[in-house]
Amino acid sequence: MSKHQSALRDLQSIQDFIRWTYSRFRKSDIFYGHGTDNAWDEAVQLVLGALALPLDFPVEHLSSRLANDEKKRILKYVDRRIKDREPLPYILGEAWFMGLPFKVTKDTLIPRSPIMALLENEFQPWLQQYPVNILDMCTGSGCLGIAAALTFEDAQVDITDISDAALDVAQENIAMHDVEDRVTAIHSDMFNGLAGKQYDLIICNPPYVDADDYQTAPAEFHNEPQLALTSGDDGLDFTRAFLAQAANHLHDNGIVVYEVGNSEIALQEAYPDTPFMWVELENGGNGVFVLTKDELKHLTQE
Structure with missing residues (x-):
């Protein structure tokens, strides 16, 4: 039997x-x-x-x-x-993030970003002004952007992804949390679909896993979309392009909150003169930094 x-x-x-x-x-x-x-x-x-x-x-x-x-x-x-x-x-078909349910499929990463801890504290002390316009780039299921909209109830939030399938899931989550009037899902390859837009706060949990880490990761991670996990041999291909453009899409006093996980060391070696503010995360995790518009300006390519 x-x-x-x-x-x-x-x-x-x-x-x-x-x-x-x-x-x-x-x-x-x-x-x-x-x-x-x-x-x-x-x-x-x-x-x-x-x-x-x-x-x-x-x-x-x-x-x-x-x-x-x-x-x-x-x-x-x-x-x-x-x-x-x-x-x-x-x-x-469901994951929980900040005490909220989100639909997930194999087209989206499973929500787990340590940026959640900063969002719970409304990005203090780094955010100098109320974020009227927020961008959640590489949104996947939409969890960070939707949670931001529920935290900052007077904000307009754009959530973007290169994957149409992920955006379909994010749109369902927007409807489930009843924030259609304040959260807009946009198909965009990084900033390509956001010409002329600027934000007070940009949140980004991009692909950042380096090739070696991905190959040796537990099998569970290979069930997630590789597009949302890996970004070149050192995990920084996406991040290099992002840092070169981000200042153009920030208002004065705007900030970027960005996750690079275990690629933190490689990033510091690649940008030794950039004053990354590495955040101490109360609930564990690593590799989340904050940069202001002024700090990003010297990296910007027009």
Whole structure:
């Protein structure tokens, strides 16, 4: 008898399936890093997500018995997670960011940017004025730009991406969070679709993973769109072009908040005279810097 057949026969309740899934994850070599950091939380999220139940589902109801089709759905999801190494948010079609749900597909990165910590503090102390115009470049699912619009309720936000498929997902998230009047999705290859536009705040979580890091990354990351992850051998192809143009798209007193992750060292070596303000991130993560318009001017190409 297969594992699936015995699970269908012997497991009855929600808690049975959480325990069983936890055991399967413990015996596997899956990587945690797309929403949870351990096997138990991953098991809970998978089982409850498969049943369309909230994470705060009452403990006293975890003994509820499951229908056969619900059991089969859980088993299918567990297989996808272990055998295909799919990140759980892709399996469930949803990720959480700043306490907000966002639709995700394999056309979008799974939201996890440490820029979230700065957004929660409204980019203080770096932002000198209320950001009336905000740009979220390389938006993917739209999570950073939409969260910015919900944080700065009087701001107009443009969210851009080179991927039409990602922008389709972002548009659905704009509608889900009811910010159609303030958030505009724009197809743009970097600044090419933004001629004449300037902003008080530019947020960017671009592709920055270097070739070696990508090749050695856990299989889960190879399920994400490579276009949104890699950018040349040292991970800085996109960033070099961005830094050469960004000042032209900032208002006076405007700032850029930008993520380069582990490519931080390579960036500092490439731009030894640029005064990157590296942000200490309370919740972990690295490679987020802030630059002002004045600091960007000497890098700008007209």
